[in-house]
Amino acid sequence: MTDAATSPFDDIRRLITTMPGPDEAAVEAVRLRERQLTKPAGSLGRLEWLVEWLAAWQGKAPPTVDRPLVCVFAGSHGVTAKGVSAYPSDVNRQMLENFAAGGAAINQICASLGLGFKVFDLALDMPTNDITEREAMDERSCVATMAFGMEAIAGGTDLLAIGEMGIGNTTVAAAIYAALYGGPAEHWVGRGTGVDDEGFRRKVAAVEAAIARHREHLNDPLETLSRLGGREVAAMAGAILAARLQKIPVVLDGYVATAAAAILHAIHPSTIDHCVAGHLSAEGAHQDVLARLGKIPLLALGMRLGEGSGAALAVGLIKSAAAIHRDMATFAQAGVSERLA
């Protein structure tokens, strides 16, 4: 047990109390311009809402998507010893090399949409402990990993997409959701990289064992994070918080990235108001999670890749929404007749 008065998580909790709210004046300025653009009012549907959201959290009008950045955090997981993935953990390191060589799906998405791309190795050669037996990491290393995630966006960006690489991490995400929301493990477990029925049963058993093992310590969301992991989830949570403080809106990727947001949401729902859900993962329980977070995904393409791929594709959409808003002509500029009444 950690003494609540001296918990390593205190700095994180303090930080959360200092987070800025939305910039209402920027939202008003966006609405004013929106009404003057050469299109029927409201005709761009959720794209119009997206521009308001960007302005609210960037604190400026018109908002920009000039330096979008995709950050992928990579971690390795002791729970893979329980046979929870269709692929070996070696894939983590190999995929980092593939990212560096430009051979992964996310490389091509970023190249085709003009997005910056950074990958962060979170001690890949040092897996977290098997969560069915021990805590994934201790609280100090959890906080240090969150701090690393905060630093990751120091280079600057105006729209951040977060994603991950970590064989076994759909099991970790399922365990986090089971801890936060309760209910049977089967509800939260999906096929991940494509496990067969036996693999699915091993995932369910691993989530059940992890919840049973840590049951006494799952009331506090940050303790849940350190108990269940993984490092990439902790780093993504840090990146989400740092983005808020630096007025950078965030696009969440799929089932695993959303677990980082769910931890923060459980501390206080407003913590993730600057985040949108990039897409709906094919991992079945993602829909339930997003509903609990009050997020409507921008895309639903049946994707279940990770690597920030769904978030990155959604950034393309948001980039278009910002360009439309900033660069369209007004009725007055184009000499187009306005609405009759």
Ligand SMILES: Cc1cc2ncn([C@H]3O[C@H](COP(=O)(O)O)[C@@H](O)[C@H]3O)c2cc1C
């Ligand atoms: C080649 C390859 C590339 C990937 N890129 C992302 N993932 C995705 O799959 C993993 C999670 O699924 P599970 O829990 O079933 O292991 C994570 O690494 C995730 O990012 C990949 C997986 C593989 C095999």
Ligand SMILES: O=C(O)c1cccnc1
């Ligand atoms: O939605 C995700 O994040 C996901 C799904 C399957 C495998 N890896 C990641």
